[in-house]
Every structure is written in structure tokens, then in C-alpha cells.
Amino acid sequence: MTTQIPPPQKRGRWVVVLLGAMLLLMMGAFWLYLEIVNASLWGFGPREMVMAQYTPKDVVGDLGGMKVVIPRGVAELVEYDDDPGWGEKRKGPRPVRTSESKLASFGFYVRYPDMATFADPEMRKDYEKYGTREWAFNHGIRGGDPWLNPGVLSGTSYPGDGFLDRRSVELDVPIGRLSWEKFDKLPQKEHGLTIYRVKGIEADLADPQKELDFSVKDVYVYRNQAGKVTTYIACRPKALYSSACMHTWSMEDKGVHAKVYVSYGPEKRKNWREIQKMITQVILGFRENPNGDISSPESLLKK
Known part of the structure; x- marks a missing residue:
């Protein structure tokens, strides 16, 4: 056939x-x-x-010892110490929030470097612009996005003053001591930051299986003149596909018992001082004045 x-x-x-x-x-x-x-x-x-998720009214409360009034539309996913946990139901009516209500956590969006927030409704439109399909098609996923999304923990969610020092102890643990990871302290600094690298990370970078292993990281630490850690930045190395940095600091030196964290791409790491200072000033701008108003973040940034 x-x-x-x-x-x-x-x-x-x-x-x-x-x-x-x-x-x-x-x-x-x-x-x-x-x-x-x-x-x-x-x-x-x-x-x-x-x-x-964004609150339609001003958020009031006690943020780590600082009375705050956060303008409506700015804070998201707001939690107070007495809010029920995941899967739990509130017992009794929802309490009326006052300046005495202890804040546990919230997040907000801020545009870097002008530090605009969603207090201006037009800013939300600007944020949404970077998340459209058209923008992703032409620029990549949120390509060129200037928006940052800081998170704040206080009240029962606050890990306590000095948490950055306690967290950084693991970086200098000598070989042979109990530690989840072993770090090498690199001889050079970057933008004033001391660099620690997980031992054997070069082998990990060559292994495609490590792409989703978030323990593969470089740690950048800043210590003040007293030797106290004031900045802790953990970054996924550039060689990995999903490189990113998580920048963490405390506001205890401002008299506010709160932990602040924000993530961004490694290209912004050189601006870590400015990012930390300006986000801190925006949060301080939520402070309630005796007349019930809030300070202007713009005026605080000029100080």
C-alpha cells in the first residue's frame, strides 16, 4: 500500500x-x-x-505611643489590638475607635520620591495606571512603577525595641554554633551598608531549583555610631529571577514603638537612606495635633 x-x-x-x-x-x-x-x-x-479594603474615613488610634489621625483613603488593612484573628468572630459590637485605641498594623501606598499618598484621590488613579494590562504589555509588570507599599506593625504586633539587634545576631554566629544559616561578612561596604552573604550561595545561584528558595539572600545592615542596628535589608541576589529587597527598620529612636517594612527592586537599594527617612517622616506626619489636625508630610520633609 x-x-x-x-x-x-x-x-x-x-x-x-x-x-x-x-x-x-x-x-x-x-x-x-x-x-x-x-x-x-x-x-x-x-x-x-x-x-x-481602604477605609472610607479617617483612621484614629495609638500608634506605638503616638496618637495618630490617618487621612481617609490612605491606610489599608487596618487592624487594632482587640480585633479578632483570622477565622474568629468578633464578640459584641464593633468598638468606637478613639485616639486610645491601640493600632496593631496597617499599610499604605506612597509615591517615591515626592511621597504623595492616596489622601489625594487622583493619586490612586496614578497608582492604578501601572497595573493595567496595557502598561504591563508595554513596560512589563508594573514597569517604571514609582509606588511603594510600606507596612507598619505596632501594639501586640510589634516585636519589641531592639528587635533589629536581636535579628542581626545570627549574622555573626561563628561556624560550629547553632544557627539556621551561616553568613560570610564581605570586606567591602555598599552605600554605607555592611554586607553579609549566606555561605555557599554561589552554588545555590547556579541551581535552578533554588529560584523559589527565599532563604537565598544577601543581608545589608547599617549600624549607628553606638553599634546599634538601625537598618536591615534582605535582598534576593540579582542572579535570581525574582530579585527583590525587603527593607526593615524601627521607629523607636523617634519615640514610636513601631516596626516599618517596605519592599522594592534592588535598583532602589542605593536610595535606602532617603526611603527610610522619608517614609518615617510621612508616618510622623500622621501625628494628631492638639487641635485634632494632622501635620503635613510635605512640611515635615522640609525639616
């Missing part, structure tokens, strides 16, 4: 059909990718529902 070979004209049509199917498949895959990107930015739910 002889297998018949289609004539060149029919073979050409099949090639066109096959290429067309492949193109449609690629377009569908890219559309799915953008949907996943959109979901990762806004959560798996309607955008309106996600944006509803």
Missing part, C-alpha cells in the same frame, strides 16, 4: 492553518498571562472589592 503525499498546494494550506493555530494559542497564553498579572496585582476578585 502506497502512502499518498498531498500536493504542494494542500501542504501549504496545512502549514498556514498550523501557523494560525499556533498564533491563536500564543495569543491565548499571553492573555492568560496578563490575567494572572492583573490578579497578582489586585487579588483574585473584582478590583472594586480589592479597593474597598
Whole structure:
């Protein structure tokens, strides 16, 4: 039995059909990718529902010993010490919040470097611009995004004064002592920061299996003249696909018992001093004045 070979004209049509199917498949895959990107930015739910996380009124309370009034629309995912935990139901009516109510945590968005917040409704539109499918298509996932998303922990969520020193003890643990990780202290500094690298990390960087291992990191620490740690930055190395930095500091030197953290790309690490100072000043700008107003973050930044 002889297998018949289609004539060149029919073979050409099949090639066109096959290429067309492949193109449609690629377009569908890219559309799915953008949907996943959109979901990762806004959560798996309607955008309106996600944006509803922002409080429609001013947030009042005690932030680590500082009375605050946070303008409406600025703070998100606000928690107080007496709020029920995950999966728990509140017992009794929701309490009326006052300046005596102990804040446990909240987050907010700020645009770097002008430090604008969602106190101006137009700023939310600017933030959303970097999360659209069109922007992701042309610039990558939130490409060129100037917005930062700091988080603040206080009250029962605060790890206590000196937590950065306690956390940094592991960095200088000698070989042979009990420690989850062993670090090498590098001889050079970067932007005033002492660098610690996990031992054997070079082998990890060459291993694709380590792409999602978040223990693979470099740690950058700043100590003041008294030797006290005031800045702790953990970064995924640039060689890894998902390089990012988590920058943590305490406001205890400002008389506020609160932990602040913010993540950003490694390209912003050179601006760590300014980022830490300016976000701190924005938070201090939430301080309640005797007349019930709040200080202007813009005026604080000029001091």
C-alpha cells in the first residue's frame, strides 16, 4: 500500500492553518498571562472589592505611643489590638475607635520620591495606571512603577525595641554554633551598608531549583555610631529571577514603638537612606495635633 503525499498546494494550506493555530494559542497564553498579572496585582476578585479594603474615613488610634489621625483613603488593612484573628468572630459590637485605641498594623501606598499618598484621590488613579494590562504589555509588570507599599506593625504586633539587634545576631554566629544559616561578612561596604552573604550561595545561584528558595539572600545592615542596628535589608541576589529587597527598620529612636517594612527592586537599594527617612517622616506626619489636625508630610520633609 502506497502512502499518498498531498500536493504542494494542500501542504501549504496545512502549514498556514498550523501557523494560525499556533498564533491563536500564543495569543491565548499571553492573555492568560496578563490575567494572572492583573490578579497578582489586585487579588483574585473584582478590583472594586480589592479597593474597598481602604477605609472610607479617617483612621484614629495609638500608634506605638503616638496618637495618630490617618487621612481617609490612605491606610489599608487596618487592624487594632482587640480585633479578632483570622477565622474568629468578633464578640459584641464593633468598638468606637478613639485616639486610645491601640493600632496593631496597617499599610499604605506612597509615591517615591515626592511621597504623595492616596489622601489625594487622583493619586490612586496614578497608582492604578501601572497595573493595567496595557502598561504591563508595554513596560512589563508594573514597569517604571514609582509606588511603594510600606507596612507598619505596632501594639501586640510589634516585636519589641531592639528587635533589629536581636535579628542581626545570627549574622555573626561563628561556624560550629547553632544557627539556621551561616553568613560570610564581605570586606567591602555598599552605600554605607555592611554586607553579609549566606555561605555557599554561589552554588545555590547556579541551581535552578533554588529560584523559589527565599532563604537565598544577601543581608545589608547599617549600624549607628553606638553599634546599634538601625537598618536591615534582605535582598534576593540579582542572579535570581525574582530579585527583590525587603527593607526593615524601627521607629523607636523617634519615640514610636513601631516596626516599618517596605519592599522594592534592588535598583532602589542605593536610595535606602532617603526611603527610610522619608517614609518615617510621612508616618510622623500622621501625628494628631492638639487641635485634632494632622501635620503635613510635605512640611515635615522640609525639616
